[in-house]
Amino acid sequence: MNIAKMIAVVLLAAAFSTLDFTATPGVEAPLLSLAAADQAASQQGPALATLVATEGNSASGSVSFTPAEGGVRVQAQLSGLTAGGHGFHIHQWGDCSSGDGKSAGGHFNPASVDHAGPLAESRHVGDLGNLGADAEGNASYDRVDSVIALSGANSIVGRAVIVHAGADDLTSQPTGAAGARVACGVIGTAAPAAD
Numbered sequence: 088m089n090i091a092k093m094i095a096v097v098l099l100a101a102a103f104s105t106l107d108f109t110a111t112p113g114v115e116a117p118l119l120s121l122a123a124a125d126q127a128a129s130q131q132g133p134a135l136a137t138l139v140a141t142e143g144n145s146a147s148g149s150v151s152f153t154p155a156e157g158g159v160r161v162q163a164q165l166s167g168l169t170a171g172g173h174g175f176h177i178h179q180w181g182d183c184s185s186g187d188g189k190s191a192g193g194h195f196n197p198a199s200v201d202h203a204g205p206l207a208e209s210r211h212v213g214d215l216g217n218l219g220a221d222a223e224g225n226a227s228y229d230r231v232d233s234v235i236a237l238s239g240a241n242s243i244v245g246r247a248v249i250v251h252a253g254a255d256d257l258t259s260q261p262t263g264a265a266g267a268r269v270a271c272g273v274i275g276t277a278a279p280a281a282d
């Protein structure tokens with residue numbers, strides 16, 4: 088190989104490596120990361136339900152569902168309840184149109200297992216236990232649940248949150264004997280949290 092040929096080979100190699108470096112971060116990488124960000128947002132973004140009272144009741148409030156380490160953080164604030172325990176569940180259908188909340192169907196239970204409490208090994212996906220209302224009728228709830236999800240088979244997005252008149256005993260089938268439905272809210276996609 089003569090000197091001229093060697094120089095040509097080196098220059099060619101340099102040209103290719105320069106092309107590689109400019110082509111990858113300049114064109115393809117931003118497209119890929121935008122697509123990945125879109126996907127992450129649509130699959131794992133926070134969700135929100137605004138609960139309104141069913142006919143003849145006065146309970147209302149809101150529930151947020153936020154991705155968290157170990158699952159989904161559920162934070163609820165309700166008012167207008169009677170003092171004491173109130174069953175708190177995700178029901179199957181995102182439909183609060185009937186006056187009594189029954190249009191939301193039964194507990195969200197994609198695996199067709201028995202009703203139980205939120206900490207049970209086997210439970211309905213929708214079994215979040217109870218809200219405890221104080222003497223003024225206010226209740227809050229804040230825990231990370233490892234069963235509900237914001238995407239996939241256990242996704243609660245598009246379903247409904249129901250609050251009941253009475254306490255969920257965590258054992259009676261199929262609903263915990265929590266009584267009438269006093270508030271209902273459809274779970275929708277929420278705006279991403281501000282940084």
Ligand SMILES: [Cu+2]
Nearest residue numbers: 174175176249
């Ligand atoms: Cu329920």
Ligand SMILES: [Zn+2]
Nearest residue numbers: 194202211214
């Ligand atoms: Zn249940």
